[in-house]
Amino acid sequence: MLKIEGLTATVDGKPILKGIDLEIPSGEVHAVMGPNGSGKSTLAYVLAGREGYEVTGGSATWDGHDLLSMEPEERAAAGLFLAFQYPVELPGVGNATFLRTALNAIRRARGEPELDAMQFLKLARQRMRELSMPEDMLKRSVNVGFSGGEKKRNEILQLALLRPKFAVLDETDSGLDIDALRIVADGVNAMRGPDFAALVITHYQRLLDYIVPDRVHVLMNGRIVRSGGPELAKELESEGYAAIQARAA
Amino acid sequence: MNVVMHQVGAPGFLHRFEGLRERLPGGRLPWLAALRAQAAEAFRAQGFPTRRVEAWKYTDLAPVAEAGFDEPLTPMDDAMDLPPAQAGARAVFVDGRFRADLSSLDGLPFEVSSVARHLDALEGRLGALARPGEEPMAALNTMLFEDGLLLDLPEGVEGGVLELLSLATASERPSAFHPRHLIRLAKGAKLTLIETATGPEGARYLHNPVFEVEVAEGAWLTHGRLQQEAPRAFQLSTIYASVAAGGTYDNFTLNAGGRLVRNEIHVTLTGSGAACHMNGAQLLAGDQHADTTTALDHAAPSCTSRQTYKTVLMGRSRGVFQGKILVRQAAQKTDGYQMNQALLLSPEAEMDSKPQLEIYADDVKCSHGATVGELDAEQVFYLRSRGIPETQARAMLVQAFLHEAVEGVTDEALRRALDAAVEGWWARQEETLAA
Numbered sequence: 001m002l003k004i005e006g007l008t009a010t011v012d013g014k015p016i017l018k019g020i021d022l023e024i025p026s027g028e029v030h031a032v033m034g035p036n037g038s039g040k041s042t043l044a045y046v047l048a049g050r051e052g053y054e055v056t057g058g059s060a061t062w063d064g065h066d067l068l069s070m071e072p073e074e075r076a077a078a079g080l081f082l083a084f085q086y087p088v089e090l091p092g093v094g095n096a097t098f099l100r101t102a103l104n105a106i107r108r109a110r111g112e113p114e115l116d117a118m119q120f121l122k123l124a125r126q127r128m129r130e131l132s133m134p135e136d137m138l139k140r141s142v143n144v145g146f147s148g149g150e151k152k153r154n155e156i157l158q159l160a161l162l163r164p165k166f167a168v169l170d171e172t173d174s175g176l177d178i179d180a181l182r183i184v185a186d187g188v189n190a191m192r193g194p195d196f197a198a199l200v201i202t203h204y205q206r207l208l209d210y211i212v213p214d215r216v217h218v219l220m221n222g223r224i225v226r227s228g229g230p231e232l233a234k235e236l237e238s239e240g241y242a243a244i245q246a247r248a249a
Numbered sequence: 250m251n252v253v254m255h256q257v258g259a260p261g262f263l264h265r266f267e268g269l270r271e272r273l274p275g276g277r278l279p280w281l282a283a284l285r286a287q288a289a290e291a292f293r294a295q296g297f298p299t300r301r302v303e304a305w306k307y308t309d310l311a312p313v314a315e316a317g318f319d320e321p322l323t324p325m326d327d328a329m330d331l332p333p334a335q336a337g338a339r340a341v342f343v344d345g346r347f348r349a350d351l352s353s354l355d356g357l358p359f360e361v362s363s364v365a366r367h368l369d370a371l372e373g374r375l376g377a378l379a380r381p382g383e384e385p386m387a388a389l390n391t392m393l394f395e396d397g398l399l400l401d402l403p404e405g406v407e408g409g410v411l412e413l414l415s416l417a418t419a420s421e422r423p424s425a426f427h428p429r430h431l432i433r434l435a436k437g438a439k440l441t442l443i444e445t446a447t448g449p450e451g452a453r454y455l456h457n458p459v460f461e462v463e464v465a466e467g468a469w470l471t472h473g474r475l476q477q478e479a480p481r482a483f484q485l486s487t488i489y490a491s492v493a494a495g496g497t498y499d500n501f502t503l504n505a506g507g508r509l510v511r512n513e514i515h516v517t518l519t520g521s522g523a524a525c526h527m528n529g530a531q532l533l534a535g536d537q538h539a540d541t542t543t544a545l546d547h548a549a550p551s552c553t554s555r556q557t558y559k560t561v562l563m564g565r566s567r568g569v570f571q572g573k574i575l576v577r578q579a580a581q582k583t584d585g586y587q588m589n590q591a592l593l594l595s596p597e598a599e600m601d602s603k604p605q606l607e608i609y610a611d612d613v614k615c616s617h618g619a620t621v622g623e624l625d626a627e628q629v630f631y632l633r634s635r636g637i638p639e640t641q642a643r644a645m646l647v648q649a650f651l652h653e654a655v656e657g658v659t660d661e662a663l664r665r666a667l668d669a670a671v672e673g674w675w676a677r678q679e680e681t682l683a684a
Contacts, residue, residue, distance in 0.1 A: 048634050051626060076636035088631035092649030101645065102635035109636060141649075158635065 001025045002166055002197060006058035008222075009046050016042040018222035019058065024215075026165070027194040031208055032201050033233060034219035035241045040201045041085060043219070044170040047199075048082040049075055062166055077109030079165030083155040083172050090142035095154070098142045099124060099161060106162050127160045130190070132183055148175035156187035167191070167198045173207035185210030205237040218244055258314040259296040262425070263289060265320070266392050274395050275368035281375070288381040288391035295385040307569040307601040308540040312509055313483050318425035318455055321345065323418050335443050335666045336410035343416045345426030345456070346396045358406050359438075364397035364429055371399075375431060378461040378489035384513070386485045390427040390459040397429035397458075400440075402468070408440035410662045417448030417456060417479065425455040432460065434468035434496075441471040441660045447506065448479035455483045462490035464498050466520065471499045473663040475670050478507035480535075487513045494520025494549070501658050502529040503667060504539040505674045511540040518545075518552040518580075527556045528654045532674045533566035533598070540569035547580035547610075556587040559654040561647055562598035563678060573605040574615060581610050587617040592650050594624065594643075644675060 002024040009017040016039045024030045034040050045053045047060060049072035060067045065078050090098065104114040115123065124138060131153050143151050152172055159167055169188065173181055188198065188211050200211055208216070208230065216232040217224045218241070226232065226244060236244060256264050266273075266289050275281040297314035298305040321344035329343065329351055340361050341351040347363035354361050364371065381388035402408050415428070434440060446456060456478060464470050470490075478484050484507050490498045502512050516525045531539045545554050560568040570589040591600035602619040624646050632642035651671065658664045 050630050050634075071639070072630060072633040073636050073638050073642075076634060082634050084631070084634075088627050090628055090631070090646070090649060092652035093645055098632075098635075098645075101641070102632075102637055105636040105638065105641070162635065 002060070002062055002199070004058070004060045007046070007055070007060055008057040009042060010054050010056055011042060011052065015056075016222055017046065020222075020224060022217065022224060024166075024197045024199060026197050028214040029192065029198045029200060029211060030215045030217060031213040031233065032199060032217050032219050032224075033203070033205075033236055036203070038219045039222045040219055041170055044082055044085075044168045044199075044201055047075075047168055048072060048080065073105070076162075076164075077106060081159055081162055081164035081167045083152075083159060083167065083169040085170040085172075085174060087143050087151040087155055089144045091144050093142050094138075095140055095142050096121070096124065096138040099138075099158065102158065103161050124157075124161065127157055131157055131160065131187055133157060149177065149180035152176055152184055153180065156184050159191065160187055163191070165195060165197065167196070169198060169200045171201055171203060173202055173204065181207065182210060205233045208233045220245055257317040259292065261317055262389060262393065263293055269393075273393070274365040278368060278372070280372045281368060284376050285392050288388045291381045292385060292388040292392055295388065298385050304542070304571070307571070307603070308509075308511055308538065310509075313455060313485070316423055316455075319420070319422045321418065321424035321426050321454070322420050329416065331414070331416070332445065332447065335412045335445065336662050338410070339412040339414055340398055341414045341416065342396070342398070342428060344418055344424065344454075345415070345428040345458075347398070357408070357411070359400070359402045359408055361411065362399045364399045364431055365395060367399055371431070374433075375429065375461070378463070378491055379459055379487070380489070384487055386457055386511075386513070387459050387487050390429060390457050390487070394427045394429035394459070397431060400430075400432045400442075402434045402438035402440055404435040405437040406435075406439070408438065410441045410443065410660075413442060413444040415444065415446040415456065415458070417452050417454045417482065419449045419452040423453040423455065425457065427457040427459070430458060430460045432470070433463045434465055434470050436465045437467045438465070439469045441473070441663060443473045443475070443663055443666055445475045445477065445666070446484060447477045448482055450479060451481070452479040453481045454479070455485070457484075458486045460486070460488040460490070462488065462498065464490065464492045464496040466493045467495040468493075469497045469499065471660050471663060472501075473658070473660070473666065474500070474502040474512070475666060476502065476504045476506055476510060476512070477670060477673075478510070480506065480508060482507045483509045485511045488515065490514070490516045490525075492516065492518050492520070492523040492525060495522045496520070497524040497526070499526040500528070501663065501667070502541065503670055504529065504531040504533070504541065505670060507537065507539070509538045511542065513542040515544045516546065516554075518547050518554070519549055521549050521551050523549060524553040525555070526657065527554075527558075528657050529558045530651050530654050530671070531558070531560040531568050532671070533561065533568055534563040534678055535566060536564065537566045538569075539566075540571070542569070542571040544573045545575065545585070547574070547576040547583045547585065550580055551582040552580065553584045554586070555657075556589075557654045557657065558589040559651050560589070560591040560600060561594065561650065562591060562600060563594045565595070565597045567598065568600045570601075570619070571603045571605070572617070573607065574617070576606075576608040576610050576613050576615060578609040581612045583610060583613040583615065585613070585615040589619050590650070591621045592624065592647065593621065594647070640679065644679070
């Protein structure tokens with residue numbers, strides 16, 4: 001279970017998160033929706049431990065572990081995964097090398113044996129087929145020369161290989177056409193089960209047609225102003241954030 | 250009581266030359282005596298260059314100029330502890346002198362020998378390319394060289410891989426040696442020469458080699474240099490290469506060892522369609538200083554040159570890259586490219602870059618670039634967010650940075666040797682990186 005209580009954070013001294021309370025039990029997928037600048041990506045980065053995002057108050061725990069006191073790699077080892085809104089390009093780092101290094105780092109942390117190159121390739125190829133990814137994406141440098149959709153699929157490939165217990169998907173739908181969106185959603189849905197929880201951050205309701213959330217939260221100006229079932233996303237789509245804000249005020 | 254006065258710096262070397270000149274190898278050959286005397290005059294006039302000399306603006310030779318060096322006293326008795334061989338055939342030099350007893354040269358399709366033993370046949374060849382009047386280190390080398398590798402590849406011969414191992418020995422006082430290597434590939438010949446220069450941990454010495462390299466029509470020399478000198482050592486090397494039509498001089502230099510190192514390469518493309526690749530990596534830490542200085546002379550039309558140098562700096566290390574491309578009026582259709590990039594891993598490290606293009610032909614394609622940067626925090630975070638520990642994440646990104654320079658190394662033996670050398674350097678730096 002992810003438990004966030006009274007979380008406040010600043011970026012460059014400016015308050016962005018102003019007291020977030022959120023609980024996501026294992027087995028559930030929650031969506032956080034909100035307009036630009038509401039603090040959605042800040043929430044994702046704070047959970048993953050990115051530098052420059054300063055936590056000024058509150059707590060965030062995963063299964064009782066204090067996430068905020070852990071290094072980013074320790075959070076990953078504990079089962080956290082962030083699918084980036086803008087996946088980072090790593091020229092000169094082969095995608096296969098990257099994926100295998102990450103997988104083995106996680107396996108090491110879990111006390112599982114590392115995979116050799118052959119075992120890894122077999123597993124990676126299988127996952128890639130499921131995501132309709134061309135095999136040559138293994139040979140290229142990480143995300144270099146990838147289209148927007150390929151980058152997002154590469155994030156989902158990492159999700160499928162690393163098999164985290166808790167995933168944060170930061171606007172994974174942005175820049176995707178409908179086919180790619182379906183592939184990405186299938187990848188996330190395949191992970192769903194009693195031992196997996198996810199926080200899906202999105203601006204639009206569209207993604208939630210494919211990844212149907214258990215709960216929807218509306219984030220505005222650094223606070224969660226409303227929570228509800230999947231129907232809340234539909235309401236947002238038809239009425240807009242302004243109406244929600246007016247009602248919440 | 251015996252009191253030995255040691256003179257330091259340039260006067261020390263000149264003093265030694267005056268005392269030794271008759272007894273130096275080839276001392277009775279008039280042409281060589283004249284060559285050495287001229288070099289001594291040039292060295293007397295220039296001495297060790299100071300930073301006021303433009304070509305040495307970024308590299309301060311004071312630690313060399315202020316030290317006193319002795320003749321190497323190579324112990325001959327015990328068996329030398331040789332590093333593992335990189336290739337089948339190996340020519341071994343200890344303190345700049347050829348050691349047939351330690352070399353393994355059987356079965357090569359060409360002759361490998363010692364410059365010292367064949368001096369009477371080298372008039373007009375030794376000194377054909379080196380310019381003691383221009384480069385003071387070449388003057389010092391010409392004045393005092395004792396030996397060197399003598400390589401002649403006959404026409405069309407595929408020479409395979411030869412390793413040149415240069416070992417220094419430890420002695421009480423710093424020693425200096427100045428090997429003069431002569432390499433000639435006749436028409437269509439091909440060779441990979443992998444040079445490893447190293448010495449024992451505590452040794453203090455100056456290794457001052459000069460190479461004169463002639464690549465004839467259609468010949469191809471891959472010249473890999475793995476500079477892994479002892480941590481307190483100086484290496485100041487000067488390479489002169491001349492490449493005829495359709496020939497290729499392919500140089501890769503790894504600068505990973507030594508306290509103060511300069512790797513100076515002068516290449517002249519003399520015939521149409523000649524090519525030169527100069528790539529390299531400098532891996533520096535602590536108080537190391539490494540300088541790569543290249544001068545490429547496009548003297549003929551339709552020649553190609555490619556240079557990619559990468560420098561990684563940690564601690565208080567300092568890196569220098571100076572690269573000059575001269576395109577003469579006759580050198581139409583020149584295709585030149587030069588890139589040098591530095592990665593600063595410490596706030597106290599420093600990199601100086603000076604690219605220089607001098608173009609007198611009008612139909613040429615020539616580009617150059619230089620960057621100095623730090624590791625990208627976003628890239629480090631991306632890797633860490635995938636569970637990769639910070640030290641390993643940084644190591645991956647540094648290797649990726651080097652990739653572009655290293656991927657050009659197509660020769661398998663050289664690539665293996667290079668990968669091993671880079672890995673060895675990593676193993677030594679890991680603690681520092683983690684700190």
